[in-house]
Amino acid sequence: MVLKNLRIGSRLTLAFATILVLSLAGTAFALYTTRSSAEATHQMMQKPLAKERLVSDWYVMTYSAIARTSLIARSTDSTLSTVFAKPIKDSVTDTTAILKKVEVLLDSPEEKQTLQEILGLRKQYQAAKEVVMNARTAGDAAGAEQAYEAVFSPAATAYGARVLSLLHIQRKAIDQIALDIEAANERSTRLVILLTVLATALGSVAAVMITRSITRPLDSALDVARTVAAGNLGNTFATYPKDEVGDLMRALETMNGALARVVAEVQQGTTAISTASGEIAAGNLDLSSRTEQQASS
Structure with a gap:
């Protein structure tokens, strides 16, 4: 047996080295899995979460714009179109800026297809809003109400619903990433436990083998010494x-x-x-x- 040909000091060194290597391997694997989990979390925070927040802001601004236009179209106060002129302009500017940021971040075919549909619905929505605002500016309350019911409301509903669907896509992607991270963490935990058990088992086997390789020959030497002492x-x-x-x-x-x-x-x-x-x-x-x-x- 190879162990018998090693000096006792070498065997003890081998035993400690084996246990140390197994411990280092377990620690290295644990650090690797922790880093992988942190990297996955970072990736989720960097792009998917950024998209979700941008689309969420877009939806809130769209909802607010629809509410303002509805108020202007159905209110008896003819000055509301003037009062909300600047907020409406700022909303359009901010929405356009968000749209450009979102367009760069979208990468899946489903996201791109949804965005194209939203852009088409947005044009219809803006055109319908323009009709309502022009009627209110001209003092045609009845025309504004009619345009709101016939043109603006359906266009706004379709536009808002499609923006909301894009938001749902982003949240679904984030939920899936979270599930993937959780599953990876569970796998890593199981692997760390398995590696710890294997390291303990291998360390125990190595300790027993090395101990026996030392104690058994010593027992034989002790038997010989006792036999000689007995006169044999x-x-x-x-x-x-x-x-x-x-x-x-x-x-x-x-x-x-x-x-x-x-x-x-x-x-x-x-x-x-x-x-x-x-x-x-x-x-x-x-x-x-x-x-x-x-x-x-």
Whole structure:
């Protein structure tokens, strides 16, 4: 196994490095998803929301202009057309400016098609408004009322409704972007949780494997030391890892061999002494026997 060939310090470094890399990967992914969400929110704020606000202002100004014209057409006060002359002029100028800004921002075929329809309806609306205003300026209240009912009201209703439909398109787009951002955030959250679980699992597996690669050889070395301490020098040594525990096992093997040789030498010396003692005893016995024989003769 590769771990057995690594020094203990290298294994511990590998374990800490693995956990650190997994932690950094999780942090980097979390930062990436956060940045993506922020970018999506920024994009929503930059263009779709800008379009929605412009179209919303356009609709409010259109609604106000229709209300003013209705008041002028149906009021008995003939001076209203003069009173509202400047606000009407400013409204037309502001609406035209907004229209130019909106036209640049619209990019989808649906938006462009709706804008073209609005432009056509706006021309009809402005023409109908002009008829009403001319009648009021000429003092023809009945003509203004008739033009309002027959021409202006239908044109204004169609124009306002189409501007409102463009506003609904913008709000629908913003709602969809918000849903997309929410879905992306949910996916990111699930992925971060999954990555955290995987990092924890991989870190745990790495910790267990590295711990076992250290403790098991140490247990083997401890068993050998206990066997030697008990006086059993017949240990068999397997292959050793190339780490500190392997160095310890090789040292124990050397010690075991040295002790075995010492014991063998002691045993040989004891045997030699025993043999010599036996020979001396036999010689003494033989000498004593011959001495007794000589004395009796």
